[in-house]
Amino acid sequence: MSPTKPLAVDTDTHSQIALLARAWGVSHDEVLRKLLAQFAQLPTAPPAVAGMDVYAIYACTRVEGRYDPVTGALTIEEGPGQGHYKTPSGASAAVLRALRPTVTPIRSGWEFWRIRSTGVPLESIRPDHTRRVTPATPPPATSVGRSSPARH
Known part of the structure; x- marks a missing residue:
């Protein structure tokens, strides 16, 4: 057994080690050895990014991305528009600027991007709180009980 050195820990940490x-x-030493051995066996690869794979085809170019339904962000790992965007529309604008700089990059990212596994537009899983609300058109005013306009 190798020589030991004192290790200062706060009271809460000491209580957890004792538990x-x-x-x-x-022993307390063995607790730390076991925890460190277990930590050393953890995979070193970063965890997989949550979300779903999406794609868009624009100007005969297929662009792959990853949509995160928790944050609403869309990431393009490589290719035209590469980067991390807060919204699907921001990502679609970047792709348009990269592939056709002279075109105004205004598109709904929800319709531009498609879910890779199904091919349906990303709009199909759009959270309700991000949907555009179109105001209802009021019905034309009608006169009740009158067949002709009133005359004064």
Whole structure:
């Protein structure tokens, strides 16, 4: 066994180490060894990005992206418009600017992007709070009980 050195920890951390030592039936030192060994075995690759794969075809070019339904962001890892965007529309504008700089890049990203697994527009899963609300057109005014305009 190698020589030991004191390790200063705060009271809460010491209590948690002591709790694990009692639960596992080992010394405080062994608790730290087990935790460090377990940590060393964790995968080093970053966790997969949450979301769904999407694509768009514009100017005969297919562009792949990843939509995050939690944040509403869309990321284009490579190709035209590469970058991270707060909204699907921001990402679609970047693709349009990259492929056709002379075209005004105004598009609804919800209709521009399609879900890769189904081919349906991203609009199909759009959260209700981001949908555009079109005001209802009021019906034309009608006169009740009159067949001709009133005369004064």
